[in-house]
Amino acid sequence: xxxxxxxxxxxxxxxxxxxxxxxxxxxxxxxxxxxxxxxxxxxxxxxxxxxxxxxxxxxxxxxxxxxxxxxxxxxxxxxxxxxxxxxxxxxxxxxxxxxxxxxxxxxxxxxxxxxxxxxxxxxxxxxxxxxxxxxxxxxxxxxxxxxxxxxxxxxxxxxxxxxxxxxxxxxxxxxxxxxxxxxxxxxxxxxxxxxxxxxxxxxxxxxxxxxxxxxxxxxxxxxxxxxxxxxxxxxxxxxxxx
Amino acid sequence: xxxxxxxxxxxxxxxxxxxxxxxxxxxxxxxxxxxxxxxxxxxxxxxxxxxxxxxxxxxxxxxxxxxxxxxxxxxxxxxxxxxxxx
Numbered sequence: 001x002x003x004x005x006x007x008x009x010x011x012x013x014x015x016x017x018x019x020x021x022x023x024x025x026x027x028x029x030x031x032x033x034x035x036x037x038x039x040x041x042x043x044x045x046x047x048x049x050x051x052x053x054x055x056x057x058x059x060x061x062x063x064x065x066x067x068x069x070x071x072x073x074x075x076x077x078x079x080x081x082x083x084x085x086x087x088x089x090x091x092x093x094x095x096x097x098x099x100x101x102x103x104x105x106x107x108x109x110x111x112x113x114x115x116x117x118x119x120x121x122x123x124x125x126x127x128x129x130x131x132x133x134x135x136x137x138x139x140x141x142x143x144x145x146x147x148x149x150x151x152x153x154x155x156x157x158x159x160x161x162x163x164x165x166x167x168x169x170x171x172x173x174x175x176x177x178x179x180x181x182x183x184x185x186x187x188x189x190x191x192x193x194x195x196x197x198x199x200x201x202x203x204x205x206x207x208x209x210x211x212x213x214x215x216x217x218x219x220x221x222x223x224x225x226x227x228x229x230x231x232x233x234x235x236x237x238x239x240x241x242x
Numbered sequence: 243x244x245x246x247x248x249x250x251x252x253x254x255x256x257x258x259x260x261x262x263x264x265x266x267x268x269x270x271x272x273x274x275x276x277x278x279x280x281x282x283x284x285x286x287x288x289x290x291x292x293x294x295x296x297x298x299x300x301x302x303x304x305x306x307x308x309x310x311x312x313x314x315x316x317x318x319x320x321x322x323x324x325x326x327x328x
Contacts, residue, residue: 164284165284166283219287226262
């Protein structure tokens with residue numbers, strides 16, 4: 001029966017999710033173009049709405065579903081999460097973060113259709129920006145009331161990879177709290193390089209914010225990255241082995 | 243005077259501790275950017291880590307862009323340590 005569920009997930013739910021992404025964009029695109037605002041806020045809100053839809057399909061495809069939330073500080077925040085599956089991108093929406101700027105790799109911007117939306121939403125291409133440019137783009141996003149989302153492992157290939165310190169350096173420079181998000185189960189549901197959606201138990205946990213001022217010294221951001229990684233990965237590894 | 247073996251040992255120890263590399267990744271021919279995945283901010287962090295490890299200043303008066311591999315890094319630290327001891 002496992003294979004039947006896998007086929008149902010892939011062809012019915014996966015297909016429906018792709019149709020949802022495609023047709024909702026098709027319907028919304030003219031309105032977004034007509035009512036475009038300079039900051040891209042409307043596009044980001046639309047992406048939030050789309051992501052909530054994807055989360056619904058993901059929930060149906062899962063064999064278990066658990067969302068653990070925590071109070072988050074007001075104002076802009078840097079959200080950091082582990083990254084092992086393409087599905088991770090949509091999980092941020094579950095916690096009500098509806099105005100977020102993702103910092104992603106440059107190849108994602110070359111995707112037809114999605115690349116256009118990402119540019120319109122003001123997402124930041126990490127491959128083509130220097131640390132200084134990144135800082136000023138993020139500063140601008142914070143001025144527009146956005147949260148900034150990073151996947152500090154940079155790639156889905158190694159789920160245990162170290163957390164690069166860029167996101168934490170940025171939080172330190174802009175005096176923003178860091179909100180860690182642990183994502184467990186998406187790697188089993190849709191692993192890298194595969195397109196079969198397997199039923200898996202999904203557990204998402206938002207941790208209380210961590211503050212840059214608690215990590216002092218010239219390597220404070222590096223130590224914050226290590227500490228947040230430890231917090232996230234110990235939870236993810238425990239859930240994945242449960 | 244610190245020996246080359248000590249430089250290699252201390253450098254690798256610092257990189258393993260602060261950047262979570264495994265010992266087998268730290269071969270002299272490993273390229274810092276392409277093989278070890280260090281980006282521009284990591285490079286700055288690495289300089290601070292090595293300054294703390296060896297008690298020398300690496301940031302001023304040197305062109306760090308010429309350091310491509312770990313071997314280059316060992317040579318660079320050896321040169322600085324020699325100058326420091328003069």
